[in-house]
Amino acid sequence: MTRPHPDHRTHAGTHARRIAAVLAVLTIALTGCATNAPAPPPSAAAPPIVSEPEAGAFPVSIDHAFGTFTLDEAPERVVTIGWATEDISAALGVIPIAVPSSWAGDEDGFVPWFREAVEGSGAPLPTTLTDLSGGEIDFEQILALRPDAIIAPFSGITDTQYERLQGIAPTLAYPEKPWLLDWQDHTELVGRALGRPAQAAKLVADTQAAIAAHGAEHPEFRDATFVYSTGVGEGTTDVGFYAPTTSLIGIIQDLGLTLSPEIVAEAERFPDEIYFGISLEDIDTVHADVYLGLVNDQAEVDASLAHALFRNWQPIANDRAVWLTDREVSQAVAAPSVLSVPWVLDEFVPELADALKR
Template sequence: MSLSTAAPTRAARPARIWTRVAGLAVTAALVLTGCGTSSSGSGDDTKAAGAASAGAFPVSIKHAHGTTEIPEKPKRIITVSWMNHDVVAALGTVPVGVDKQWGGDKDGHTPWFRTQVEKLGGKLPETLNYGDSGEIDFEQILSLDPDLIVGLYSGITDVDYKRLSEIAPTLPYLERPFDGGSWQDMTRTIGKALGENEKAESVITDVEGTLATVAKENPQFKGKTFTYGTSLTPGSTDLGLYVDYDPRVRLLTEMGFENTPSMKAITDTVKGTNFYGGVSLEKLDDIKADVFVGWAYDPKEVPYTLKDPLFQRWTPIKNKNYAFVDEAPLGMATSGPSVLSIPWAMERYVPLLADAVAGKGAVSSAGS
């Protein structure tokens, strides 16, 4: 099999985040998502925290850059990564500053986040600025007077962490860049930081119930193998595929699908902060999958991809067992799944996947 760890044609994150973190020049995009399993400050630790008093401060959370101590319940929170602002809002606090979201409205806010802010009766937060090379605007962050900065799903460098920590307690990625663990882990970790352990468990239970209902009502998903990738653009020789710990991949497994064992060969080649691998278009048949799910930054990329002669002959494409997400909001919701975005996405995502399983070759914009 010809494998590559070259970036997918369209990266899963906005270019400014990439340049800030990994120094990669990638086209602004979605999905998203970074990735990885995490244990520090999550899993058993955060479940144990859920049993503790919700108001127990100070709180200490270990992470890749050290340990952050939060002396008292934070009220002015800035988030510098995907998904984290959703969690903060879901737990009852409107952040004062957030990253501009790909797939959001003209102000950079997604519909599910805006709805939650309205529900809380709060004011929509300021969106953060970044330099041309992805540099954090520390002055803007300072001006917002935060008492907590959250970036669990980010690539905050050691230098960035030190500078941010001079402004307010900062919670970066726990183990590696773009590794906040599962959406449940991130919710529990942020719940611990906010002193909202019980509420975190409650919202997790609700969303897990939603996903369990989806799986129950769609038994055709169970056991179907899949791989999740990108669309192609002119000059593409490889298809970018996301590894098993990527958020968008994890979400599909929670809906009953199974990530194809064929991905192991690609995952084993992925190094560093990458959350994707690649396979030569000439070797696509080495990837055995019942269904292909992909996303496109530009809807025009979908017909281009489907017309590619090498892509066309791949079994899930030839049999029309594919689903393309080419609408930005749905792409964001399913690439960066959170306790707010998952419920919003299901009524749009499930029919798309059902059509893929049924061999109807679905594209999200076609149903708009």
């Protein structure tokens, strides 16, 4: 799974093509369905449930962007689509039977915190959904798995795709817009769907406490501003920034930092976007104490630093940049969950503190 990058301010050009390709990996393009589904693979035959649903949790009905998700009883064969939902499901004791393959994962497609949770539960690792050309997911594979629930609240599925998924099993889409859900609401929504709302609330509280503890060790965070960026886009003269509504912004704010006021103001021009661009010529109007750069590798760092206007911008010139080039760390911070956040805090927070000292 590849993380999204901001597109050009006009939502065209190279960045736009990259975003389309990235989000396609996280979205299902489905094109038909057999009438009689084949039996599920033997490896997925045993429901991987390691906790019981809470009393009175079912039946459950949850409204979302495309309709209402309804279950009369606890699901046992769950497929997740999108980002971080598999983390939440596993943390709740419902190991999915199939999950997306993570762009930051190991050779089997699993990020370490998810693998640790599943293996620690004693349940088998799930099937990874097959990526087809163009970022499609194998529709027949999902059908063959015979899920009794498809959970996709942090994804980019379309209404047409939702209808096809709903034809396989009750499907939970996002509340209003794709990719706009903070990690707390994400956890609580999945908790309701899986019949474990109190457990989900506790996971949120425990994770918030861990974040607060790390933030308390660094009172300097309270006086610091930040931006979250993807650097200078290839073939453009824009610097990409994530909007305040994205979950990756929330986790930094939870540590005590404040998003740059200029980014907050600029984001109001693009209320339906999770990312936008600011021209290099205007970059000095954005003020921040620390720069967080979400990139694929050092080559993207070097490409950004090749631009003099970017190099001379306040946080970069002051050497207050944290470039997230490690894919696991990058994924843990970019798609925070009740599993990834505790996993990454010990590594990420010291890097952030060191940058502010420079």
